Amino acid sequence: MAEIYHATATAPVNIAVIKYWGKASTKLNTPTNSSLSVTLSQDDLRTITTASCSASFDSDALWLNGAPHDVSNARSQACFAELRALRKAKEDQDSSLPPLSSYKLHLISENNFPTAAGLASSAAGFAAFVRAIADLYELEETPTQLSRIARQGSGSACRSLFGGYVAWEKGSREDGYDSIAVQVAPESHWPTMRAAVLVISDAKKGVSSTSGMQATVATSTLFPNRANVIVPARMEAMKKAIAEKDFEGFAELTMADSNSFHAVCLDTIPPIFYMNDSSRAAVRVVEEINRCAGKKVAAYTFDAGPNAVIYYDEANEDLILGVLKKATDHVTGWSDKYSRISPKVPDGFNDSLLAALSTGVSRIILTGVGSGPLKVPKENALIDNEGNPKSS
Ligand code: DP6
Secondary structure: OOOOEEEEEEEEOEEEEEOOOOEEEOOOOEEOOOEEEEEEOOOOOEEEEEEEEEOOOOOOEEEEOOEEEOOOOHHHHHHHHHHHHHHHHHHHHOOOOOOHHHOEEEEEEEEOOOHHHOOOOHHHHHHHHHHHHHHHOOOOOOHHHHHHHHHHHOHHHHHHHOOOEEEEEOOOOOOOOOOEEEEEEOOOOOOOEEEEEEEEOOOOOOOOHHHHHHHHHHHOOOHHHHHHHHHHHHHHHHHHHHHOOOHHHHHHHHHHHHHHHHHHHHOOOOOOOOOOHHHHHHHHHHHHHHHHHOOOOEEEEOOOOOOEEEEEEHHHHHHHHHHHHHHHOOOEOOOHHHOOOOOOOOOOOOHHHHHHHHHHEEEEEEEEEOOOOEEEOHHHOOEOOOOOEOOO
16 A cells, blocks of 8 residues: 555634624635634544545545545535645645545544534534645644635635634635635634524424525625625624623624524515524524623524524623523533533513523534634544544
């Protein structure tokens, strides 16, 4: 067997506070509007991927959580082609380099969170995919340059190449070249940002974000105003709120943008519903927390599914988690780290709102803002000597 070259990287999940919803070009996977997200800590949510190549491999292959997955789709192929072209250019300049660009790739990928949780994992998945191959090929491209490639795998993946607070600038070029991710602020700028992910079970399989957003662009009359007027103004306001660590401004924009995104979904023909009764219960509880606090101390946001993500500043942890614990004390996720939190609501809180949350939430993931992709030492690679997934 010929030599197996490999590199391993991890990449984080990101949750948008200004949402990407709508494609300007389906071919280039460019968006109709810019978006902005918070990268979540990889201690709690991350994908790890080993990228390997060898003259002995017969075909490109991908294993996800141990099961083989198809890589013939246009998105994976676009990422492979771009990364191989960058490696080929290096090899053409330096003939002493092994011709990795001509070898087939084996990718082995694992998530540290349950896939059943219904958390959008394509962002972390494609970011780890691109980062691991770029490391294998010893590419010198910056995360922003690599974001152009990850974007073609899944739009939101381009934002997972950075930690902290990240914008995906939609760009204006016909070829999509300037549709890239940039870091707005590192995690160290505002390290006290926390996120509680409420995993809400959903019996039926929802509409995928890819097809949902295309239907919205094609049919929603509210959508052009969102993409062309509302979001550009919110992007600027959100960058300012983050620069000033203004949680109230951040919260107002986050909740308004989540609601605007779900409003254009409802305005799609036929309408798309991602939030369910339990999601709406989470909205009411957050609104009640804010009413009792007399200011916005918590902010909800929802993606293309019923799960709620609640952002808050660590300074208000006892208040926010006290209420959430009162409603969801029975679910997985309240580790010993949170044993000091007593389940309680503030004075004047409308307790009756908690019942609907209690029944709807199946798990809680308590996390916070975190770093971008990380390199993993060779000895922790997920690959065996034959180029297959190591049995763990
Ligand atoms: C609601 O990135 O999954 O999470 O580019 O088609 O792969 P594709 O879409 P995807 O869409 C994410 C949509 C969202 C909002 C967001 O993350 O900004």
